[in-house]
Amino acid sequence: MTTITFIHSDSRSETVEAENGASVMLAALTHGVDGIVAECGGNAVCATCHVYVDDAWIGRLDPVSDDEDALLDGTAAERLPNSRLSCQIKVQPALAGLVVRIPDRQS
Amino acid sequence: MIPHLAIDPFSIAFFDDPYPAHQEMREAGPVVYLDAWKVYGVARYAEVYAVLNDPHTFCSSRGVGLSDFAKEKPWRPPSLILEADPPAHTRTRAVLSKVLSPAVMKRLRDGFMVAADAKIDELLGRGQFDAIPDLAEGYPLSVFPDALGLKPEGREHLIPYASLVFNAFGPPNELRQHAIERSAPHQAYVTAQCQRDNLAPGGFGACIHAFADSGDITPPEAPLLVRSLLSAGLDTTVYGIGAAVYCLARFPDQWARLRADPSLARNAFEEAVRFESPVQTFFRTTTRDVDLGGVTIPEGEKVLMFLGSANRDPRRWEQPDAYDVTRKVSGHVGFGSGIHMCVGQLVARLEGEAVLTALARKVGAITMSGEPKRRYNNTLRGLESLPITFTPA
Secondary structure (H helix, E strand, O other): OEEEEEEOOOOOEEEEEEOOOOEHHHHHHHOOOOOOOOOOOOOOOOOOOEEEEOHHHHOOOOOOOHHHHHHHOOOOOOOOOOEEEHHHOEOOHHHOOEEEEOOOOOO | OOOEEOOOOOOHHHHHOOHHHHHHHHHHOOOEEEOOOOEEEEOOHHHHHHHHOOOOOEEOOOOOOOOOOOOOOOOOOOOOOOOOOOOHHHHHHHHHHHHOOHHHHHHHHHHHHHHHHHHHHHHHHHOEEEHHHHHHHHHHHHHHHHHHOOOOOOHHHHHHHHHHHHHHOOOOOHHHHHHHHOOHHHHHHHHHHOOHHHOOOOOHHHHHHHHHHOOOOOOOHHHHHHHHHHHHOOHHHHHHHHHHHHHHHHOHHHHHHHHHOHHHHHHHHHHHHHHHOOEOEEEEEEOOOEEEOOEEEOOOOEEEEEHHHHOOOOOOOOOOOOOOOOOOOOOOOOOOOHHHOOOOHHHHHHHHHHHHHHHHHHEEEEEEOOOOEEEOOOOEOEEEEOEEEEEEO
């Protein structure tokens, strides 16, 4: 298990113990964290699991693939340099303490 | 031992009420054998999901209908995306993903919303109408062919062509034979419209052809990829919107929730796709002997996935037979899953959201003013007729 903190657009935060190997998107869905819609269920089609990764963490993630980069151009909330799709972030012990912010809308 | 069942999932009796048979298949075991067509079947969520997400073992290149392309000549040249496996599929899929990306949807959004408002205003003016031709068909026809860049002439072939494509995935029953016998004029129309000269600049079709210029696909591949949008891009959304309106007319408590909060429109549409599963089934073919749910399926067998049953499997969903506009519906397989998951799902959602948002804002009551009539298709589940009365908000 790896600890991940989600911060909502109203600053409310939720910390979950996420299963290693799953995606951050799935961790949010499994633990009932609202605001990550994941319409396509993790198939990298929809861009509705958009998160802003905390600055302390953004450089420690695997780089954005071309597919994810194209999808991020279509997010409903503004794309920022620390924007990622949470379905593409794999939960692993090296990410213990990861903090991500959830945008105010996904579609 | 694998349970052998006598269910014919392509019979009129099944189409009229598939739910008892879905339950019988789910309860019989994780994998069943359907003697009627000599195919394996999976009706539980876990196995449907597993088959969808193992495209190397459960391939699409031998056809996603009953017909095995390794043994039978396909009724039309195979699709370069639906009826293809990696690595060939990877390249064509990437092109259609870009043509139908979230960024493209952002540009279409306002126009689709305005068109939905106009359609609902028109129907409110009439009061009584048939929600299948007048709304479920009328709205997509008012936005999708233009988005594709089709000429105005001949669009009446679009729905019959799609209906043919989805009937042809089924077995050689009357629905399939009848559709194929009458297919020539629809096929001729579609083949012609896929050519570059017939597609308006800026549309999805022209975009696909532009990928031939950049070398992502070859020039002969472009028309066949346009054909995929003509096959799968219109009728599916007709059935999806029809399903959503039918749900809202049947479940007034859910309609009240949507009216109170129109921002639920997109999820209400998604839940209708789970609940009715407009695309009910697809086949795969095994590329090797494979163990699934404790049984071994030999190489070269057809496996029928019951998407509609998976979407109501109580092993996966709480109260699966309830239509709930606030359900967390992510993970349903109404658009499939894995590498072949519907590439046009964002267009479908945009259309569904647009219609349901306009309904929620403008309409007070949706009442059925007559008996709905079912439309029969080997793959698609939906209605032929849905008499509706709108009362203004």
